[in-house]
Amino acid sequence: MTGYDVIVIGAGPAGMAAATRAAELGAHTALIEQGPEPGGQVYRPLPSQFSAGGDAHPGDELREQLRSSTATVLAKHAVWNLADGYHVDVIGPQGTKRLQARTLILATGTYERFVPVQGWTLPGVIGLGAATVLIKSQQVLPGRNVVVAGAGPLLLLVAAMILEAGGRVAAFVDLNGVTDWTARLPTMLSRPDLIWQGSRWWSRLLRAGTPVFRRHVITCIEGENDVAGVQLARVDRNWRATHREARTIAADTVCMGNGLCPSTDMTRLLKLGHRFAPELGGWVPEVDENFRSEREGLYVVGDGAGVRGAAAAPLSGEIAALSAAHALERIDRDQLERARTPLVQDFRRASRFGLTMSGLTTVRAGLISDISSDTVVCRCEDITRGQIDDAVAAGCRDINQVKAATRCGMGPCQGKMCGDAATSILASQVGSHEQVGQLTARPPFRPVDTKALTGSFDYDDIVMAEHAPT
Amino acid sequence: MNDDLRIQGAVFRGRPVRFQVDDQWIQSYEGETVAAALWACGIRHLRSSPVMAAPRGMFCYMGLCQECVVLIDGKRETSCSFPVSDGLRVSLLKTP
Numbered sequence: 001m002t003g004y005d006v007i008v009i010g011a012g013p014a015g016m017a018a019a020t021r022a023a024e025l026g027a028h029t030a031l032i033e034q035g036p037e038p039g040g041q042v043y044r045p046l047p048s049q050f051s052a053g054g055d056a057h058p059g060d061e062l063r064e065q066l067r068s069s070t071a072t073v074l075a076k077h078a079v080w081n082l083a084d085g086y087h088v089d090v091i092g093p094q095g096t097k098r099l100q101a102r103t104l105i106l107a108t109g110t111y112e113r114f115v116p117v118q119g120w121t122l123p124g125v126i127g128l129g130a131a132t133v134l135i136k137s138q139q140v141l142p143g144r145n146v147v148v149a150g151a152g153p154l155l156l157l158v159a160a161m162i163l164e165a166g167g168r169v170a171a172f173v174d175l176n177g178v179t180d181w182t183a184r185l186p187t188m189l190s191r192p193d194l195i196w197q198g199s200r201w202w203s204r205l206l207r208a209g210t211p212v213f214r215r216h217v218i219t220c221i222e223g224e225n226d227v228a229g230v231q232l233a234r235v236d237r238n239w240r241a242t243h244r245e246a247r248t249i250a251a252d253t254v255c256m257g258n259g260l261c262p263s264t265d266m267t268r269l270l271k272l273g274h275r276f277a278p279e280l281g282g283w284v285p286e287v288d289e290n291f292r293s294e295r296e297g298l299y300v301v302g303d304g305a306g307v308r309g310a311a312a313a314p315l316s317g318e319i320a321a322l323s324a325a326h327a328l329e330r331i332d333r334d335q336l337e338r339a340r341t342p343l344v345q346d347f348r349r350a351s352r353f354g355l356t357m358s359g360l361t362t363v364r365a366g367l368i369s370d371i372s373s374d375t376v377v378c379r380c381e382d383i384t385r386g387q388i389d390d391a392v393a394a395g396c397r398d399i400n401q402v403k404a405a406t407r408c409g410m411g412p413c414q415g416k417m418c419g420d421a422a423t424s425i426l427a428s429q430v431g432s433h434e435q436v437g438q439l440t441a442r443p444p445f446r447p448v449d450t451k452a453l454t455g456s457f458d459y460d461d462i463v464m465a466e467h468a469p470t
Numbered sequence: 471m472n473d474d475l476r477i478q479g480a481v482f483r484g485r486p487v488r489f490q491v492d493d494q495w496i497q498s499y500e501g502e503t504v505a506a507a508l509w510a511c512g513i514r515h516l517r518s519s520p521v522m523a524a525p526r527g528m529f530c531y532m533g534l535c536q537e538c539v540v541l542i543d544g545k546r547e548t549s550c551s552f553p554v555s556d557g558l559r560v561s562l563l564k565t566p
C-alpha cells in the first residue's frame with residue numbers, strides 16, 4: 001500500500017488547484033482522476049489524438065501548473081471505495097489498488113439535475129452537460145435541429161455552441177422569464193467579462209432567428225424509437241404548466257437539464273453531516289471556511305461542496321490545500337494567513353456570481369407536481385411516478401423506504417439520474433427534503449468488474465502520468 | 471438522421487479507424503469514444519430498458535447513467551467512455 005500526505009480525488013479545476021498547491025507546500029500528494037486527463041467538466045480537453053492548431057485551451061494554465069508540480073497524477077483511475085484512515089480504493093487499467101493518506105481532499109464536482117418529462121428516455125434526448133462535452137471534446141453536433149430546454153446558464157451556452165458549429169436550434173425553451181434574469185443583473189455586473197460573453201451568445205441566437213420560449217416547459221417529447229418533436233406549455237411563477245402551445249415543434253434532438261447537484265456519494269458514505277441548501281444545488285456536506293469537514297483531515301472543495309461555478313472552484317481547492325499543509329506542519333500560522341486572505345476575498349466574489357447563476361435553476365414546486373403518473377422517473381429500473389406515489393400512499397416517508405418498496409435508485413446509476421427527482425416527488429407530499437432525507441450511499445461508486453477485484457496487481461504495474469522534470 | 475454530425479474544420483482528428491457494430495462497419499477516428507462515433511452517424515438506439523423494453527441511448531455522457539452500455543468485444547462497457555480502435559466488435563443490447 002502506498003502512502004501520501006494528501007490524496008485529492010477529482011481533477012477538475014478544484015482538484016487540480018488543490019493538488020498543485022499542496023505539492024508546492026511540500027506535501028507528498030497524489031491526484032486521482034477517472035478521466036483520461038485532468039480538466040474536469042468545464043475544461044474537458046480534446047482527446048490527445050486530436051489537435052486544434054495552436055489555440056490555447058481554457059484550463060491549460062491549471063494543467064500546466066499541475067504538470068510542473070511534484071504531485072503524482074493517476075489518470076484513468078476511478079475511486080470505487082473509501083474507508084477510514086483514509087484508505088482509497090482505486091481501479092485503473094491494471095486493476096485495483098489501495099492507497100492511503102493522512103489528508104483527503106474530495107473534489108468530485110457535480111452531476112446534472114433532470115426533472116423527468118414524458119419521453120425523456122427516448123434515444124436522441126441528452127443532458128445539456130452531455131451536449132457541451134460532445135461538442136467541445138468530441139467535436140460532434142448533438143443534432144441538426146435541436147430543442148434546448150431547462151434552466152440556467154448551460155442553456156444559453158449549449159444553444160450558442162450548436163449554432164456556432166452549424167446546427168439549428170429548433171426552440172430555446174427557458175423556464176425562467178426575462179425578469180428572472182434581469183433581477184440578477186446587479187450581481188452579474190461584478191463579472192463584465194461574462195456579461196459580455198452572455199450577450200454575444202444571446203445575439204447569436206437572435207441573428208439565427210431562433211424561436212425563443214421564455215417561461216415555458218416541455219410537456220412531452222414525441223417519437224417512436226428516436227426524437228420526432230416536442231410539445232410545450234407556458235408556466236406560471238411556480239413553474240406549473242398553464243397554457244399548452246397548440247402545435248408540436250419538430251426536432252431531431254433534445255438537450256435538457258435543470259442545473260447541477262453536488263456529487264455527495266463519498267461524503268454520504270463517510271457519514272458527514274449534510275444540509276439541504278437549494279441555492280447550492282441541494283444537499284451539501286457541512287464544511288467550515290477552510291472547506292474542512294467535521295472529520296480530521298477530510299476536506300470537500302469545488303462544486304461538490306455547493307455549486308458556485310468554475311471560477312470559485314480552484315480558489316476553494318487552494319484554500320483547503322493551505323489549511324491541510326498547516327495541519328501537516330508544512331507551513332506556520334503566519335504563512336497560512338498571509339496566503340489565505342487574498343484567496344478568501346477572490347473566492348467570495350467568484351461565489352456570489354456562481355450562486356446567482358445556480359439560483360436560476362432552483363426547482364420550483366409546479367415542475368414536480370406536473371410530472372405525470374406514467375412518466376418514467378428511474379431509468380435503470382423503469383419506475384414511474386405513479387409507482388412512487390403508490391409507495392407514498394402505502395406509508396413510505398423516507399427516500400430509502402421508497403427505494404426498498406419500488407427499486408427506484410437501486411439500479412446501476414445508483415440514483416444519480418433519478419435520486420433528486422424521486423426525493424423531490426416524495427418531499428412535495430411529505431413536507432420537506434429534510435424529512436425525507438437522502439439515498440444511502442454504498443460502494444462501489446462506479447460499476448466495478450468483479451474479476452478485477454479478485455485479481456492481484458502490483459503497485460509498480462500501475463501506469464502513472466509522468467510529471468515534468470523540475 | 472444519416473449524415474455525419476462531425477463538426478468540420480475546427481480540429482484535426484486522429485487516424486481513421488474502422489469498427490464493427492453488429493454487422494455494419496463504422497468509420498471513425500482515433501480519440502473518439504464509441505458512443506460519439508455511433509451518434510455522429512445516427513446510431514442512437516443502443517439498448518432496450520430492462521422492464522418495459524423501451525428504446526434507450528446515450529444520455530449523460532459522463533459515465534453515470536449507464537444508458538450507453540453495449541457489448542464491446544464481449545464485455546458490457548459504457549460506450550461514452552470507451553475509445554474506438556481498429557476492429558472493435560460492438561453489439562447493441564436491443565431486445566427485438
Ligand SMILES: Cc1cc2nc3c(=O)[nH]c(=O)nc-3n(C[C@H](O)[C@H](O)[C@H](O)COP(=O)(O)OP(=O)(O)OC[C@H]3O[C@@H](n4cnc5c(N)ncnc54)[C@H](O)[C@@H]3O)c2cc1C
Nearest residue numbers: 010012013014034040041078079108109129302303309310
Ligand atoms: C456535464 C457537465 C458539463 C459542464 N459544462 C460546463 C461548461 O461548459 N462551462 C461551465 O462554466 N461550467 C460547466 N459545468 C459546471 C462546471 O462543472 C463546474 O462549475 C466546475 O467544473 C466545477 O469544478 P470542480 O473541480 O468542482 O468539478 P469538476 O470539473 O466536475 O471535476 C470533478 C472531477 O472529478 C472526477 N471524479 C468524480 N468522481 C470520481 C471518482 N469516483 N474517481 C475518480 N475521479 C472522479 C471527474 O471525472 C471530474 O473530472 C458543467 C457541469 C457538468 C456536470
Ligand code: FES
Nearest residue numbers: 529531535536550
Ligand atoms: S451516457 Fe451515461 S454512462 Fe454513458
